[in-house]
Amino acid sequence: EAGVTQFPSHSVIEKGQTVTLRCDPISGHDNLYWYRRVMGKEIKFLLHFVKESKQDESGMPNNRFLAERTGGTYSTLKVQPAELEDSGVYFCASSPLANEKLFFGSGTQLSVL
Amino acid sequence: SQQGEEDPQALSIQEGENATMNCSYKTSINNLQWYRQNSGRGLVHLILIRSNEREKHSGRLRVTLDTSKKSSSLLITASRAADTASYFCATDPRDDYKLSFGAGTTVTVRA
Numbered sequence: 001e002a003g004v005t006q007f008p009s010h011s012v013i014e015k016g017q018t019v020t021l022r023c024d025p026i027s028g029h030d031n032l033y034w035y036r037r038v039m040g041k042e043i044k045f046l047l048h049f050v051k052e053s054k055q056d057e058s059g060m061p062n063n064r065f066l067a068e069r070t071g072g073t074y075s076t077l078k079v080q081p082a083e084l085e086d087s088g089v090y091f092c093a094s095s096p097l098a099n100e101k102l103f104f105g106s107g108t109q110l111s112v113l
Numbered sequence: 114s115q116q117g118e119e120d121p122q123a124l125s126i127q128e129g130e131n132a133t134m135n136c137s138y139k140t141s142i143n144n145l146q147w148y149r150q151n152s153g154r155g156l157v158h159l160i161l162i163r164s165n166e167r168e169k170h171s172g173r174l175r176v177t178l179d180t181s182k183k184s185s186s187l188l189i190t191a192s193r194a195a196d197t198a199s200y201f202c203a204t205d206p207r208d209d210y211k212l213s214f215g216a217g218t219t220v221t222v223r224a
Contacts, residue, residue: 004155034216043156043201043214056210063143091114091155099205100144 002026006092006105014113021108025094027075032075033056033095033102034067038088046090049075050098061086076079082112116140116213117202125221133188134218136202137182143205145211146180148198150217159187161201192222 005024013019027034034046047057051072054090060067064083069075079086089109093102117138126132144163147163148156160176162169162185169176175188191198192198206213 033212035177040216042216045211045213059211090166093156099210100161101158102148102156102203102212103158104157106150106153 002092004092004103004105006090006108008108009106010109010111012111012113013082015084016081017109018078020083021079021090021092021110023075023077023105028073029094029096030086031067031090031095031098033093034075034077035093036087036088037091037107043091046077048098051068054073055098064090064111079110081109085113086110087112116206116209117145117204117215119200119202119215119218121218122216123221123222124191124217128191128192128194129186129224132192132196132220132222133219134187134200136185136187136204136215138185138202138204138206139183140209141180141207143207145176145205146212147174147176147185147187147202148201148214150201152198156201190219192220192223194222196220197222 007022032049037043045059046056049069066078089107091107093104095102120135149160150156170186173190174221178185203214
């Protein structure tokens, strides 16, 4: 069974540029989550999709961040325009049941210079 | 704000020893989960304990939950070099929807 895949694994961009992260969840998992870890601190919640709907997006930092989940399958997280403080590791996870036993991708290391 | 907080931040032990780490949280929960992250990889789910449970075992892992103290512990017995990783607790709060993680405990097992 394929796990959660994230692309790219690393991204280095300049301040002001746009970056789009992609996540392919495990097939059949209705729940999809985005988290971010900055500089070894806690892993912060960004948002949670149930199928194609946003269940909770209270963790999204500001309107420079836009997440979509087309047809309830893969998800994208766009940062536009990127700022220095957006640097960190962005994790995507999926699960069959909400908030139980999340399966994580390996993350995207985003560096904004 | 951060719901779960692990303690200690870092732990170094000899192979074969036991490792214990703790998680404290602030509000009532539905369940508490422990995850492991090896360097450069994604988090892997280890164990889930529900609010009405007090102890669970999985292989060399033992998790306890004390809801009166709002705390949990993860014990790894007979540690191995492969247990070197960061360990995170995650809480599913009753009064909030999102699953919240702490900053993790970094465990180093020395050969």
